[in-house]
Structures are given as structure tokens and as C-alpha cells.
Amino acid sequence: MELMNKLWESAKADKKRIVLPEGDEERTLKAAEKIHKLGLAYPVLVGNIDEIKRKAENLGVNLEGIEIIDPNTSEKLEEYVNKFYELRKNKGMTLEKSNQIVRDPLYFGTMMVKLDDADGMVSGAVHTTGDLLRPGLQIVKTAPGVSVVSSFFIMMVPNAKYGEEGMLLFSDCAVNPNPTAEQLAAIAIATADTAKNLCGIEPRVAMLSFSTMGSAGGELVEKVRKATEIAKELRADLLIDGELQLDAAIVESVAAQKAPNSKVAGKANVLIFPDLQSGNIGYKLVQRFANAEAIGPMCQGFAKPINDLSRGCSVEDIVNVVALTAVQAQSIK
Structure with missing residues (x-):
């Protein structure tokens, strides 16, 4: 802690x-x-x-x-x-x-x-x-220039090597049920800034999906791809990449196979979920199965x-x- x-x-x-x-x-x-x-x-x-x-x-x-x-x-x-x-x-x-x-x-x-x-x-x-x-x-x-209020959890996973020595930020797990691509991009940027300003870490943001870099298609995947593009355009200073499956986002050996050219894959410390269902389920799974401390939900954007x-x-x-x-x-x- x-x-x-x-x-x-x-x-x-x-x-x-x-x-x-x-x-x-x-x-x-x-x-x-x-x-x-x-x-x-x-x-x-x-x-x-x-x-x-x-x-x-x-x-x-x-x-x-x-x-x-x-x-x-x-x-x-x-x-x-x-x-x-x-x-x-x-x-x-x-x-x-x-x-x-x-x-x-x-x-x-x-x-x-x-x-x-x-x-x-x-x-x-x-x-x-x-x-x-x-x-x-x-x-x-909302704060000036902010289009959407969202939430984040600081997940502290004991004895884990993922993220930042077991610390990761999860978003959005409590507020937006089905964000648009534009909202998802704003959530990613806000959480990256939170990681840096509040937690003191350099954010490496993974836009999560059931697809990694084109391995699958469809409307759900396309939303995450578009959100990634928008976030990169708006904030070229941030390390944001996607779409990435969870294992490709945090496991280096998997990232080497699925996304070898990504600067985020295998090293992500900020995980952006595509919708509220996956985010809420995801943080509770980690909290219960990994005995993680879930600090939050905290709000960002007000x-x-x-x-x-x-x-x-x-x-x-x-x-x-x-x-x-x-x-x-x-x-x-």
C-alpha cells in the first residue's frame, strides 16, 4: 500500500x-x-x-x-x-x-x-x-473541456507482476453503460491523466476488446478501434493502444505474439473497458479472485x-x- x-x-x-x-x-x-x-x-x-x-x-x-x-x-x-x-x-x-x-x-x-x-x-x-x-x-x-464524467478504480493486486507492480487503473466501471467511441476516447484520456496526476505513474493505456489488432471484427470491435484513433489524435503525448485483449494488454509473452509492435501491449497499467458490463464484472472478478483491494469507484471529469x-x-x-x-x-x- x-x-x-x-x-x-x-x-x-x-x-x-x-x-x-x-x-x-x-x-x-x-x-x-x-x-x-x-x-x-x-x-x-x-x-x-x-x-x-x-x-x-x-x-x-x-x-x-x-x-x-x-x-x-x-x-x-x-x-x-x-x-x-x-x-x-x-x-x-x-x-x-x-x-x-x-x-x-x-x-x-x-x-x-x-x-x-x-x-x-x-x-x-x-x-x-x-x-x-x-x-x-x-x-x-463537468470540468472545462471535459465531455463526460466517468469512474475509475485503483486496483491493488497482491503479489502480482502486472501493471505497475500489481497496481492498475480500471475504467469505466460505474458510470457509463455503453459509451460511444468519442466518450470511450475521453474516458481513456481522463484515466491516463488520473494515473499520472493522482497515482504518479506514467500511463500505458490499453483499450480492451475481445479482439487484438484486427483478430476479430464487427460493431463492438470497431467502436474500440475508433475510440483508440480518436484518443491518439487528441493526445499524441499519451501511450494509448488498442484494440487489445486482456492477456495481450498485460502479459508480455502474449503481447509478443499478438501485438509485437505495440508500446503498450504486455505493459499496460491503465485498462479501459468497452462498456459498463465488462468493466463492472472485470473489477469484481479481480477483487474477489485475486484478493485485490479495489479503491473506488472514484469519479473523474467533475x-x-x-x-x-x-x-x-x-x-x-x-x-x-x-x-x-x-x-x-x-x-x-
Whole structure:
């Protein structure tokens, strides 16, 4: 876990304010206590203050020094209601509707991030990815020049030689069900930048398929080929290649036979899946069969860091995603 140790140290060096809108959820409460004790971030719990304190007491969780905000009694509520109305009035939003919606902790937390009252947000222990993406896309929106929000997992595979000494980035495993070639290219570029900026590695990006360099054809393969071409045109500085089968992407002996002229084949550390089904199945197979740690899903493409959790997440997962979110926030100007 050398990477996480480095990221924890980075988070501690420039602490950020991270919103946890599932403030009364058991794992979230335990994680907030740990985050505060470790000094990874300034966690902010959102929800009913009495309920949060009651649950914390029952769990033996010490919330001393941790901020708790109830949207219904916050002095910021009126400001957030008015701002959300302005953002959405062209979509039929009214002040009355805005007043109801913004009281939802997810929407309130997202407004905190939008208006710089927080540096990032982490949710998903209870809510679905769609629940998180909806306010994120409505309020924070995508970063300049980014066409699609996507997700990635950092996969840490013990005792493995593949990728970067057992570390690989998988994308997209949680957001886009069936990306177009253009979206797939954008996902590849975003994940390459994430690998470099967040993980500190030189990305070698494999565009995955059931075909390697023309060994098969058809609509599904053609989408990956086109995405590879678009990504290369947009970012000639990146090592991106495809289409590649999984074994050709990460196993050098297979790559030597199937894609001998590729600079990525056999050495890929970033794997781009052609659709959500394959990505989601792929990361869970590696997580369970290889006893890998799957850190994420993290989001990329938002103007400010908003990150998702698996509903099966552990306390440690929440702590790590908050640390990663804090580090992402450090790069926002």
C-alpha cells in the first residue's frame, strides 16, 4: 500500500474540507472519526444533528472536533436555495421546489462544494451512483473541456507482476453503460491523466476488446478501434493502444505474439473497458479472485471532486476515498 501511504501524506500536508452527506450512516460515522484523528481532512457530516449524535453515541464514536450541519437549520440554506433555483430555472425549477430539493443532504452537500464551502464530497455507502451523479451534474457540472464524467478504480493486486507492480487503473466501471467511441476516447484520456496526476505513474493505456489488432471484427470491435484513433489524435503525448485483449494488454509473452509492435501491449497499467458490463464484472472478478483491494469507484471529469462509494464499502474504503478526494481537491485552482 505504498501508494495509499503517499496519498495519505499528501492529504495531511494540505487538509481539505470534505462533505459526507450520509452523516448518520454507521460506517460513515466511524470513518469520520478516523479521518479526523489521522488528520487526513476536515470531515463535515450532513444530516439531522440529534440523530447523528445519538447514533455516534450508540456506536461509541467520538465526534468531538467534527462539524455537523443540518440543512434544515443551516444559515446557508436560503443562499443555496436561491443559487440552485438560478442554476435550474431554465429547466423548470421554482423556488418552492428548490427549497424542498436543497434540504436533501446530497444536494446540500453538492451546493457546499459548488459554492466553495467545501472542497469535495464523498457519498455512496447508502445511495446509488445515480443518486450522486444527478446533483453533481446539475450543480457542479463537468470540468472545462471535459465531455463526460466517468469512474475509475485503483486496483491493488497482491503479489502480482502486472501493471505497475500489481497496481492498475480500471475504467469505466460505474458510470457509463455503453459509451460511444468519442466518450470511450475521453474516458481513456481522463484515466491516463488520473494515473499520472493522482497515482504518479506514467500511463500505458490499453483499450480492451475481445479482439487484438484486427483478430476479430464487427460493431463492438470497431467502436474500440475508433475510440483508440480518436484518443491518439487528441493526445499524441499519451501511450494509448488498442484494440487489445486482456492477456495481450498485460502479459508480455502474449503481447509478443499478438501485438509485437505495440508500446503498450504486455505493459499496460491503465485498462479501459468497452462498456459498463465488462468493466463492472472485470473489477469484481479481480477483487474477489485475486484478493485485490479495489479503491473506488472514484469519479473523474467533475469541475470539483465528487466521489462515489460502493454500497458494500468498509470503513477503510471510506477513509481512503476521502483521502483521495482531498488530494484531488489540492489540484483545483
